[in-house]
Amino acid sequence: MSVFLALLVLSVTIFGLFLKYRHGFWQRRGIPHEVPSFPMGDFKEWRTTKGFFEIIGPIYKKYKGTSPFAGMFLVFRPVALILDMDLVKNILIKDFNNFRDRGVFSNQRDDPLTGHLFALDGTKWRDLRQKLTSVFSSGKMKYMYPTVIKVAEDFRKVLEEKQATAVGGVIEMSELLSRFTADVIGVCAFGIDCNCLHDPQAEFVSMCKRAVIERRHNKFIDSLMEGAPKLARTLRMRQLPQEVHDFYMGIVHKTIEYREQNNVKRNDLMDLLLELKNKGDKNFAITVNDIAAQAFVFLIAGLETSSTTMGFALYELAKNQAIQDKLRREISDVLERHNNEYTYEAMQDMRYLDQVFSGEWKTVEN
Ligand code: HEM
Known part of the structure; x- marks a missing residue:
């Protein structure tokens, strides 16, 4: 027992010293930085009381103009917060090959759903990105557009039903929009009608929330995994809760089986991915x-x-009646020119709509 205790104390001490050393990374290099808190670095409140941008926003403002970048720590991992626009351009364009990796956790072998474009690093990301670029082309978006419009029609119906019964004319939009988006993603990416708009209790709705919020381990272990993704991968750790993993894997397996057996085509992402799989590139x-x-x-x-x-x-539209009116006029005019059909081409013609979504309406004349 005493040997076990001694080993435990020794391990904790070594880990503490290692963490202290790592937290001196920016100090030793003379880079301006916040004093990291032990053990979470600058991300102590992440996923509890604050979102990512609520943490980095104030640090960005504090150091902007004083240095090309500032130092931060994600647990014990040094992170450079880039403050200078030219440096941003260099990183994203000229020197991109040195900054390709996002460095977030992924483990294709043991946690296959984490083997996606956002999380993969190195040549795996590059090869997959090359394969998928064609899937994200505007031509392919156009191909999927009628599928999105069908869900939008459903959204309109549900909104009308809600409007008829809304107390004081108030409708809780954020949840409805989330269910609308879930239906679009369900039908376009997973190839299923998941009925989130009509049924707030649909399993897809709760699984979507769990997929975004829940993790397999507690916050501390999960942060350690994000702080040392390579080590976590070597230790064969997993991030997604088992039920979330089984749910999405189950849907995809069933959809692929059904489509391949019945030769079904539905103009969606699943079709495009299946096409890539069936092309059978022997190098990738x-x-x-x-x-x-x-x-x-x-x-x-x-x-x-x-x-x-x-x-x-x-x-913003609700608060700015003039902008709302102008946008409504644009939509009606454009639709009139397009036989009152919501086509991809009609959407492309809605320039003011694009400005509204980009937040540029504040700078345009009304
Ligand atoms: C307002 C909506 C969105 C915002 C603000 C947004 C923002 C971002 C940002 C900042 C990145 C990282 C870019 C980088 O590291 O260079 C990213 C990457 C990515 N986003 Fe989005 N995104 C949005 C919508 C979407 C949607 C609707 C999808 C898919 C349906 C999507 C899929 C992805 C993917 C797959 C990546 C990784 C791309 C790659 O590694 O090549 N995003 N997004």
């Missing part, structure tokens, strides 16, 4: 697990981002 084979992971990234990268963007746009 796309597996069913790869397909599942890419469908999954549509969910985690597309759900919150798209629904909150729509939510904020609607909020």
Whole structure:
């Protein structure tokens, strides 16, 4: 027992000293930085009381103009917060090859849904990115557009139903937008009608929330995994809760089986990914697990981002009647020119709509 205790104390002491040394990384290099807190570095409140940008925003403002970049720590991992626009351009363009990796956790072998475009590093990311670039082309978006419009029609119906019964005319939009986005992602990426708009209790809705919020381990272990993703991968650690993993893997397996057996085509991402798989490139084979992971990234990268963007746009429109009127006029005019059909081409013609979504309406004349 005493040997065990001694080993435990020794391990904790070594880990503490290692952490202290790592937290001196920016200090030793004379780079301006916040004093990191022990053991989480600058991300102590991350995923509890603060979001990512609430943490980096104030640090960005504090150091902007004083240095090309400032130092931060994600647990014990040094992170450079870039403050200078020319440096940003160099990193994203000229020196991109040195900064290609996002360095977030992924483990294709043991946690296959994490083997997606956002999380993969190195040549795995590059090869997959090359394969998938064609899937994200505007031509392919156009091909998927009618599928999105069908869900939008459903959204309109649900909104009308809600409007008829809304107390004081108030409708809770953020949840509705989230369910709309979940239906779009369900049908476009996973190839299923998941019925989130009509049924708030649909399993897809709760699994979407769990996929974005829940982790397999507690916050401390999860942060350590993000702080040392390579070590976590070597230790064969996994990030996603088992139920979330089984749910999405199950959907993808069933969809692929059904489509291949019945030769079904549905103009969606799943079709495009299946095409890539069936082309059978011998240098870079796309597996069913790869397909599942890419469908999954549509969910985690597309759900919150798209629904909150729509939510904020609607909020701003509600506060700015003149802009709302101008946008409504544009939509009616454009639709009239396009036989009152919501086509991809009609959407491309809605220039003011694009400005509203990009937040550029503040700078344009009304
Ligand atoms: C308002 C909406 C969105 C915002 C603000 C947003 C933002 C971002 C950002 C900042 C990145 C990282 C870029 C980089 O590291 O260079 C990214 C990457 C990515 N996003 Fe989005 N995103 C949005 C919507 C979506 C949607 C709807 C999808 C999919 C359906 C998506 C899928 C992805 C993927 C797959 C990547 C990784 C791309 C790669 O590594 O090549 N995003 N997004």
